[in-house]
Amino acid sequence: MWTTTGPAAEMPRLFERGNDVISFSGGLPDLDVLPLEAISGQLSRLVRLGGRFAFQYATPHVSTALIPAITDLMAREGAGAAPENLVPTAGSQMGLLAVALGIATPGETVLCQSPAYPGATAAFRTAGLRLCAVPGDADGMAPDGLRETVLRLRAEGHTARLLYCNPTFHNPTGRTLPAAHRVRLLEVCQELDLLVIEDNPYGLLSFDGQCTPALQGTAPDRVVYLGTFSKVFAPGLRCGWIAAPARLARTLRTTTEVIALSPSALAQAALTAFHQRAGWTDLIDTYRRAYRERCALMADALEDKLGTSGPWMWERPDGGFYIWLRHRDGGDTGRFTRAATEHGVSFVPGGHFGVDGEHSDALRLSFSHVPKQRIAEGVARLAAALREGDAR
Incomplete structure (x- = not known):
């Protein structure tokens, strides 16, 4: 049943991507690390020998x-x-x-x-x-x-x-x-x-x-x-x-x-x-290395483009997919989405993560799936959008 006791149950659109948009929105894993050739062989054997059960x-x-x-x-x-x-x-x-x-x-x-x-x-x-x-x-x-x-x-x-x-x-x-x-x-x-x-x-x-x-x-x-x-x-x-x-x-x-x-x-x-x-060890270790590198690239770019004493503050995580930015002076980060779209970058406004309307002064960036060579460019686009949004 859909509740009438609070806001509508709504999910942000995390996985939509445009032509030249650098998406920091969805928490997608980096599937480039998967050993697809080996997995393909395993699936082929699985279907050939046990397909009647697997399907x-x-x-x-x-x-x-x-x-x-x-x-x-x-x-x-x-x-x-x-x-x-x-x-x-x-x-x-x-x-x-x-x-x-x-x-x-x-x-x-x-x-x-x-x-x-x-x-x-x-x-x-x-x-x-x-x-x-x-x-x-x-x-x-x-x-x-x-x-x-x-x-x-x-x-x-x-x-x-x-x-x-x-x-x-x-x-x-x-x-x-x-x-x-x-x-x-x-x-x-x-x-x-x-x-x-x-x-x-x-x-x-x-x-x-x-x-x-x-x-x-x-x-x-x-x-x-x-x-x-x-x-x-x-x-x-x-x-x-x-x-x-x-x-x-x-x-x-x-x-x-x-x-x-x-x-x-x-x-x-x-x-x-x-x-x-x-087993899991090699694959998990490969994922860890990929995300550690992407996180460092994003955090370094944020420090370079936004500084550490300006209106935005964040912490470097020790794992996972995300960096959480907050505006020191408050305000709804939803106002930056139009400028971000115009600059070809996306993020998730913090209001999506609130329980009762809180956290509108924040935004979430996902580094897990962005091509490494585009992270700095994406942060530069984001910084331009945030400056433009603040000036409006």
């Missing part, structure tokens, strides 16, 4: 053969789940909607960090849920702010039992919640009996190769973990999973079956074939 309907379970590939990924962040508690999805976006429809009740409140991933807020609003932003600090979501917010909502008669977070290389800010912060946050969730929805598409994409432990690994009975192959392999396969507490796995499996009827047996088999032959 058929499948049961709403993660295939037994794919479980080691998921276990491998989760273990790198200190997480894990029993096979019977893994629920297949067509990417974590489907997982968000499945959790919203399967676990929550229309009208109840979902707590979330702000700014928030628009796909999550759209999924929750589509399911008829209310959103409430939790106060943050320099490190991210504030545990004390979470406690105060939950107690206030409950005193006002609202149901508040779900917490959504994207704690590692957060979309859109690129920040990672420190380990000590995570411990305190989970302590508050234990105290207030909150169920955590951990959305983790970028957790393995650290530039230095180090992983921050996932919340699920610390509190598996309190965390619903959303995983995806979109960022560590490729989004076109539309394949992911939910690692659910045992008490919720059956409900979520039923919900995903209603949404999609069947997971893609072909996608699961393709991922299985790749993992069995190559």
Whole structure:
């Protein structure tokens, strides 16, 4: 159902690209790093030998053969789940909607960090849920702010039992919640009996190769973990999973079956074939190097074209896809979109990431898919658009 309790559930147009537009909008992975020749051979063999099964309907379970590939990924962040508690999805976006429809009740409140991933807020609003932003600090979501917010909502008669977070290389800010912060946050969730929805598409994409432990690994009975192959392999396969507490796995499996009827047996088999032959380490390391280089190019160009003491401020992330710019004097960054279009560059205005109209003074830049040789040019175009927009 479409909610009437807040703004319309709307996604920004992230993947549209024009002729000479340099797009900093969509968080697309750099698929140039994929070993396509090897994958082509694997797919050919898969279709030739097992096509009748790969192209058929499948049961709403993660295939037994794919479980080691998921276990491998989760273990790198200190997480894990029993096979019977893994629920297949067509990417974590489907997982968000499945959790919203399967676990929550229309009208109840979902707590979330702000700014928030628009796909999550759209999924929750589509399911008829209310959103409430939790106060943050320099490190991210504030545990004390979470406690105060939950107690206030409950005193006002609202149901508040779900917490959504994207704690590692957060979309859109690129920040990672420190380990000590995570411990305190989970302590508050234990105290207030909150169920955590951990959305983790970028957790393995650290530039230095180090992983921050996932919340699920610390509190598996309190965390619903959303995983995806979109960022560590490729989004076109539309394949992911939910690692659910045992008490919720059956409900979520039923919900995903209603949404999609069947997971893609072909996608699961393709991922299985790749993992069995190559594992994840080399591919993930290659992705990390590619994004580290692109991020450095963008951050250096921003310093060169915008300076570090002007109206715009940002932080260099340690991983992920994004740099988050904020205007020191406030104002709606949507006013820059026309000038950006005229200069042939695109970004996502910060208002898309607000829960209740906040963050209009910011904008998100994605460096993950832009050709390296065009990043500096794109930032130059952006800087010209921002100066022009400020002058209007």
